[in-house]
Amino acid sequence: MVFPLRWILDNAALPIQYRSVVEVAKLGEQVPASYANTPYFHRPAVEIAVRQSYDGTWNNAMLSLPTKGGLEGLGSINAVRRLLEFGCDKDSPAVNQARRSLFRLLAEDEDEAQLFEFQPKAGKSLDPEVAAHQRQLLREAAGATLAQAGFESDPRVRGIARRTLERIIDYLDSPLGQKPWIRIGNQQVLAAEASPPSLYALQMLAHMPLFRSEYYTAMETLYEYLTRPLPRQEAIQVVGRKQLPVPLYVLGDMLPHRNAVDADVPMALVWLELMARLNFLRRNECWSKLFDRFVDDCGKDGVWHPHKGMATPKTTNPFVWPFFPLESHAAGDERWTDVTFRIGLIARLSGRPIELV
Numbered sequence: 001m002v003f004p005l006r007w008i009l010d011n012a013a014l015p016i017q018y019r020s021v022v023e024v025a026k027l028g029e030q031v032p033a034s035y036a037n038t039p040y041f042h043r044p045a046v047e048i049a050v051r052q053s054y055d056g057t058w059n060n061a062m063l064s065l066p067t068k069g070g071l072e073g074l075g076s077i078n079a080v081r082r083l084l085e086f087g088c089d090k091d092s093p094a095v096n097q098a099r100r101s102l103f104r105l106l107a108e109d110e111d112e113a114q115l116f117e118f119q120p121k122a123g124k125s126l127d128p129e130v131a132a133h134q135r136q137l138l139r140e141a142a143g144a145t146l147a148q149a150g151f152e153s154d155p156r157v158r159g160i161a162r163r164t165l166e167r168i169i170d171y172l173d174s175p176l177g178q179k180p181w182i183r184i185g186n187q188q189v190l191a192a193e194a195s196p197p198s199l200y201a202l203q204m205l206a207h208m209p210l211f212r213s214e215y216y217t218a219m220e221t222l223y224e225y226l227t228r229p230l231p232r233q234e235a236i237q238v239v240g241r242k243q244l245p246v247p248l249y250v251l252g253d254m255l256p257h258r259n260a261v262d263a264d265v266p267m268a269l270v271w272l273e274l275m276a277r278l279n280f281l282r283r284n285e286c287w288s289k290l291f292d293r294f295v296d297d298c299g300k301d302g303v304w305h306p307h308k309g310m311a312t313p314k315t316t317n318p319f320v321w322p323f324f325p326l327e328s329h330a331a332g333d334e335r336w337t338d339v340t341f342r343i344g345l346i347a348r349l350s351g352r353p354i355e356l357v
Contacts, residue, residue: 001295003344004302005356012337013327014042015086022087024344025356039087044328047071048079049094056097061117062105062138065321075117076101077141081148081322090149099149105142106160114138129192129240137198137248140164144204152208161211164201169218171195172225181233190237190246197222198248199274199319206277223280228252248319253286261290265306265313266324269294269342276349291350294343302357303333304340313339 008020018038022028028035039045051071052058061075080098088095105114112119112126118134120126143160151157171177171194180194190196205212205219212219230252237246254271255261261268272291275281281288298304306313312335315324325338348354 001344001347001352002298002300002302002355002357003347004340007301007303007333007357008337008341011333012341013329013334015039015045015326016337016341018087020341020344024341024348024354026348036089040092042086045083045086045088048074048083049092052079052094052097056099056101057116063141063318064117065318077138077145078322080145084145084148085322085326090151095149099146102142102146103156105138106146106156110135127240127242130242130244133237133239133244137200140198140200140204144200144207147204147207152210157204157208158211161204161208162215164197164204165215165218165222167195168197168201169221172221177225181231182238184238184243187236188233189243190235190249192238192240194237196249196251197225199250200248202250202274202278206274212278219278223278223283226250226253226275226280227284230254230256255287255290257286258290258293261293262307264315264317265339266315266320267317269339269346270317270320270323272346273342273349276346281346281350291343291346294339295347298340298343302340304336304343310335 003020003024005020005025009017012020015038018035021031021035048058048071051074053060057076058074058079059072059076061073062077064073064075065078066072066074076098080095080102083092083095090096090099110131112131115126115131115134116138118126118131118138139160143157143164146154146157147161176191176193180190180196181188182191183189205222235246235249235251236243237249255268268290272281272287272294275284275287281291293307294304297307312325312330324342326341327334327338344354
């Protein structure tokens with residue numbers, strides 16, 4: 001496919017320029033070593049970094065999203081993921097300082113302070129099952145972030161990856177994996193024992209290629225699960241005495257047709273990138289065709305434009321916030337830089353030939 005590197009360098013924000021050169025064009029050896037500092041001149045990256053607390057966290061939170069139009073309330077995991085998407089590496093000051101709190105989350109630590117924004121309010125106690133559910137989510141999210149940062153070989157990251165994968169496979173191989181729904185009143189919800197993969201679990205595995213090669217059979221089981229039809233039931237699970245929404249659970253194929261792409265282009269790109277990193281994209285005909293449609297929507301110059309209309313793609317999916325958009329502006333040609341870059345990245349990850357123009 002044609003990748004418009006010159007156009008990216010003329011129009012895109014610094015992180016997209018940097019990652020296009022290094023990750024898509026693979027020209028890292030042809031640029032000076034100082035080019036690695038490019039992401040640190042990006043003002044939004046600096047703004048996130050300077051808001052970090054002395055203990056390496058942001059806002060005493062982990063998974064919370066910032067208020068619209070600002071960074072107030074931004075959680076630490078989303079802050080670090082955003083910095084990594086900007087092109088910052090694991091030894092950059094802010095990411096380095098955040099590592100301690102993320103690694104601590106991987107431990108089986110029942111200190112209420114380690115629940116961060118999920119802590120009970122003053123004078124109230126938290127249902128033990130709900131607390132365990134939230135801790136599991138935080139551990140997977142921290143593991144995914146550390147794996148993306150490049151800590152695949154760290155035994156603590158390998159430990160959370162192994163425990164997470166074993167739990168998922170045990171669930172998928174059980175009768176509950178085929179029929180996880182129970183009826184409560186007039187509603188079908190996931191049973192308390194159901195343990196499907198989360199988006200964070202997939203992200204963690206996606207950034208651990210050596211680990212995946214050691215668990216080939218388990219990864220095959222996971223692939224078969226991800227190609228199942230997505231159920232119609234709303235993602236709600238019985239947790240202790242509560243029924244909790246579980247929007248980060250993956251209950252089947254999240255990108256089964258073109259309508260799903262059109263409904264949320266940024267999430268579609270995130271899914272395709274995850275599948276490419278997991279080496280699942282090339283073997284799935286449906287996902288490959290949907291990606292081909294993105295490629296077809298790029299002109300002869302390689303620049304992507306929407307299949308319909310001229311509006312910049314938007315999403316409300318909280319998992320996507322650190323990924324999209326990396327571009328600071330939404331006017332002129334900058335509107336298309338994010339998607340054009342992601343298409344090139346997915347093509348590179350899936351082994352497609354890249355022609356630079």
